[in-house]
Amino acid sequence: MGRRRRKKESFAQKRLREEMEAGAALSTPLCPVCDDCGGCSWQRVPYSRQLEWKAQLIEESARDHQLELPEPCVVEPSPLTFQYRNHMEFSFAAKRWLTTAEIASGRDLERGFALGLHAPGGFGRVLDLEGCPLQSSRADEAFLVVKQFAATSGLPAWDARTHEGFWRYLILKRGHNTGELLVHVVTSRSERDLLSRLAEDVFARVEGVMGVTNGVTERVADTSEGAVVETIAGRSFIHERLGGLTVEVGPMSFFQPNTLAAERIVQIVKEFASSVPADRVIDLFCGSGLLGLSLAAEARTVTGVEVVREALDAAERNARLNGAQNVRFIQADLLRGWPSDLPQAADLVVCDPPRAGFHPKALRALIAMAPEAILHVGCNPKTQARDLATLMREGGYRPIRNAAVDQFPNTPHVENIVLLVKESGS
Template sequence: MEKKQNNARKSSRRPPAPVLEIDIEHLDEQGIGTGRSGGKQVLVAGALAGEKVAVSIEHEGQRRIIGRLRRVLQPSPERRPSPCAHANACLGCSLIHLQQPAQSAFKQRQVGEALAAYPSLRQTRVNPLWEAPQPLGYRTSAKLAFGKQRGAVRVGLYRRGSHDVVDIADCPLHHPLINRIAQTVREEVQRQNVYVYDPIRLRGLLRYLLVRVSPGANKAMVTFVTTERNFREVTHLAKWLKKKVPEVISVQQNVNPSSGNVIFGRETLRVLGAPDLIDAVGEVRLRISPTSFFQVNHDQAARIYALVRQWARLSPKDTAVDLYCGIGGIALNLARDCARVIGIEAVEEAVRNARENARMNQLPNCQFRAGDAADLVQDLSLEVEPGAVAVVNPPRSGCEREVLEALAGLQPRALIYVSCNPGTLARDLDIFAQLGYRTEEVQPVDMFPQTPHVESVARLVQAPRETKKPTHPRGKQG
């Protein structure tokens, strides 16, 4: 009987995945190594251009194969030892094996090629990339998932294409305080036996751990995302965390009962400590709530704010418009130079923060409005005279055309576009060209070292309108 069971187990095991030897031709826009096999594209995370690698097949479609890197047979001269012990399992930082100068060249090329795809932008000057002064330990916020495997609690990121959590409580990109908090929370969840959410069975309490750090003050705000309101377990966790990591000044609970992949729910409850985290970037102090978006790299964010302020060239009589203003980081910097700044943002919680930040920085010339971007910009045409300066800092998807048209309709003398996606940046700059605005220069910024992402700041000016010389009928010239 036992022999039959053993044979059944053996027969139920999957055969080992076939291993291919692939020549990696280039990195795609996500930093994933790309080659070909049998007429199909092969994508291999962790492989670099010019390498020969051994790859097992994880998924095969009609045109594409997703491979898993097994061995590097012929390494690239630009490969370096990874500073992360979890890099091959996590795959969250696709360039972490690549030497820093090669990372910079990759990002510079991403921006240049995106612009070159549009005839209207081929003459635009692309400045050399601003490299990050701190390539590791720069992330001041983290969104980590809870998981459990064989009874052991994990705190980290989902493995690509799965619900398995890779434990990365010591991520080299995170600020050291984030790693201390993640390790402490993992130990306490294990010790207190708190029910971790299972995304397959849709059961459990703890879903995500969010940490924000103010690097200047070395203080942190922690948010537990749970499936339901819970005071007992979360309060116990918060007290133990505060005891073990006194730098934690705020603990919040966000309730997300949905079964989808959205991190935040609509309700946020304060468990202990301050309601927000006070931070400082450049010359402004900022109050950041648990769910508001804010840049993860303070050093580079400060450089972008300063550049936007420099390019705006505002005078004491000017008006500036900041679209997708978030908690007001750019708007507050501009407000020091002009008569009025109007910030527009869809997220009401961020607008609340922005208004409080204006009061905290004693900048009464800031106004912040919550609502649909296109509608609110159109309304501004009644109160903003031509000649203002407009700043736009949209999400990765860029702007809808009606938003760009509404902005151009304000007839600002200058536009500054801050983008985290070269593709949508180039698309929108081309639309602005059709609307009468020429892109003078673009400044790439390495906001996210070790990853393929690159931030860019573009400066646009009103293109001179072509005026036709008046023609006179023959014999009628004066």
């Protein structure tokens, strides 16, 4: 019988273990299930120490790829360390996952209906929650209203093993600077009359709700993506104000999850872009268009590229909302290839890829385009360093500015912004 390979310890796990073994003073977690949830695995670590660790992660990732950053890495703190998220996704489950404390108690516990977040280690492990300290108190109120309604609706929550059940996901989006709230419920089929009653309940009991929407999906995979969206009551989006822009955010469109930290990221992007030619701008993985729109006032043209149709529609509305007539958007999956209708030349390419980073084909196409400068906004230092090393080695680029912002307090994630310019003659 073959020996099972032990899973390699992650940077986050290693740092937390070392801190605990050293007997360092740890913080008391605000969340009662933080040790079981895994979403905020660094809640016990003092915030100043978290920022140091994140800087180390960026520096270590750079060294792993023989990449030298031009400036010392100092991670700017998030203005809020709790209640900072403007977007949360929760899962329904027919059978809840017990916490470590509950298992240790030896008591016979009810394991029915659950709405909450996933415990690490496998699919279907949903911890039953009463809210989450990462989101606003108003979002917690909406969470409880939906949970109570669903639990007493007579329809079952989704069972990840049998692939049966009605209630699947709850997505809450709230504008930090506007107070607007969107409630999006994903189900396995349409039940408009039932969801209309839910919407009435939500509007009556929660202040600031702008809309209740329903996404219907028959997919058995553990994902809320791909659902057909219908507006049940109100409107299908919220507004948020950020960096001098007013943006529209729908139930499935990407938007930076920490509004206050994102404002600082936009400031850095504009500052870095002002130091290089930026007449023709391309914004890759543009989501709802935030970064590209923030540069539109100083550019002649901005072209955004995004795969999610709903996000692209929101980006186009955001351009109209902010009077940006020099901005256009293209739908394309950059993880599969390079769109043929993308401009063949650009002064500046801004990119904010997913955690997996660039697909090799897309990265090679970017190198072939040879823009004068590339502004990389990365949420994963490891894949960012890998992609930057390729741009330097194969494209002749050199990093000249870098800055890091903590968008995800109490987690090992961090946002790193790097500006690269093309070396003359390369």
